[in-house]
Amino acid sequence: MIVFAFDGVRLMDVAAPLEVFSTASTAARPYTVRVCTPDGREATTSTGLRISADLPAGQVRAADTLVVPGPADLAAFQRRPELVGHVRRLTGTAGRVAAVCTGAFALAAAGVLRGRRATTHWEHAEALARGYPDITVTPDAIYVQDGPVLTSAGVTAGIDVCLALVEQDQGPDEARRVARDLVVFLQRPGGQSQFSVASRTSATRHPVLRPLLDAIAADPAADHNPRALAKNAGVSTRHLSRLFREQTGTTPAAYVETMRLEAARMLLERGESVTVAARRSGLGSDETLRRIFARHLNTTPSAYAARFRTTSPS
CATH class of the missing domain: 1.10.10.60 (Homeodomain-like)
Structure with a gap:
């Protein structure tokens, strides 16, 4: 399992997948989660906290799952086409792909969401639909799965989408165990609204x-x-x-x-x-x-x- 990190990435978007999958990893069913960055060096998150890398993006050959977190500054991210290039190549190595928050824009720019249903943070859903008319955007969902591609709403919805992946891999009992460990509700249905x-x-x-x-x-x-x-x-x-x-x-x-x-x-x-x-x-x-x-x-x-x-x- 690969989590792609880069300068300006939202800390929670990276931390949520790491926490869920490390908690779900057991001796019987281990997850091997590695963080890759564009050049293999540490990435500075939007909070200023730096995250170490396990390997550069170019060295990823295969991954069961790729998680693409979102940037805090979407406009700045969109001015860095090399990041989209990394995402495009990484998705080609992955069996399934999950985007957290505005990570959906990286998948969209890489062509992964073409013809698919998707969601993102409510504040950016209209921009995603306008910029990529070939995507069916569900603006209010917690997460959306279309085949092997999952997209999710803002920040904490990264926990929901990762719990859904754990449930697919290891069953509902294990997903419930992880949710209890993290003291979160298990788990909001993907179609549930982002807001009351x-x-x-x-x-x-x-x-x-x-x-x-x-x-x-x-x-x-x-x-x-x-x-x-x-x-x-x-x-x-x-x-x-x-x-x-x-x-x-x-x-x-x-x-x-x-x-x-x-x-x-x-x-x-x-x-x-x-x-x-x-x-x-x-x-x-x-x-x-x-x-x-x-x-x-x-x-x-x-x-x-x-x-x-x-x-x-x-």
Whole structure:
């Protein structure tokens, strides 16, 4: 396994893969993780901390996995085409490739993401889509896998994508063990949003809408159908829909559904059953919850809950 480091690389983007794979390495199933740099010399990270190299990029002949971290200064990275050249050559030696954060831009520039789905840090997702129209960018995902190529969101999502690789290599029990050791949740599904609904919603102070959003967040299971919301706000349903579009970019029904989904996720993470999560979140039935999980997270409630079960205190 090779991690490519270079001057200006984000420290956490390098540290997360090293920590996950070294923790997952056991006598029975060892990972050999080596850091390569363009010239084999140490690399200075964005924090000023220097990382030693095991070998220069030119000496890498084969790797089961290549991890490409992201630069802190994307514009400066893009002015260094020799780094893209190293990434292009390294990907040709690897069985699978994972990018952390803005490392997706290095893969894109190297042609690795052409025709594939990908993600990156939310702040740069639009630039990735605009600069590389042949890539299908999923702007809000924690990580995306398309064949042997994985891309992930910012910084800590490097842990998520590496846990996913450990799960593929050694199974879910080992991935859960590593997550417990690192004291992180195992492991956010790739399709999960980078942010909660509340943090993705504009911080509107509109006198009509703000009280409604607060009420939905406080009690997602209450009656929040558009007609009831409009009545509580003292406006027509048409006017309410217009306000939601202007202030949140979505419809009242869609907003309520995502808030209920988020509530259901939190309940499952706390150990509640699927039935309880469906009822207390306001989604009603197990079947409705399964349908919404499939649409938004591409997983099932029971599979999602299983990820967190072994992280509970014993």
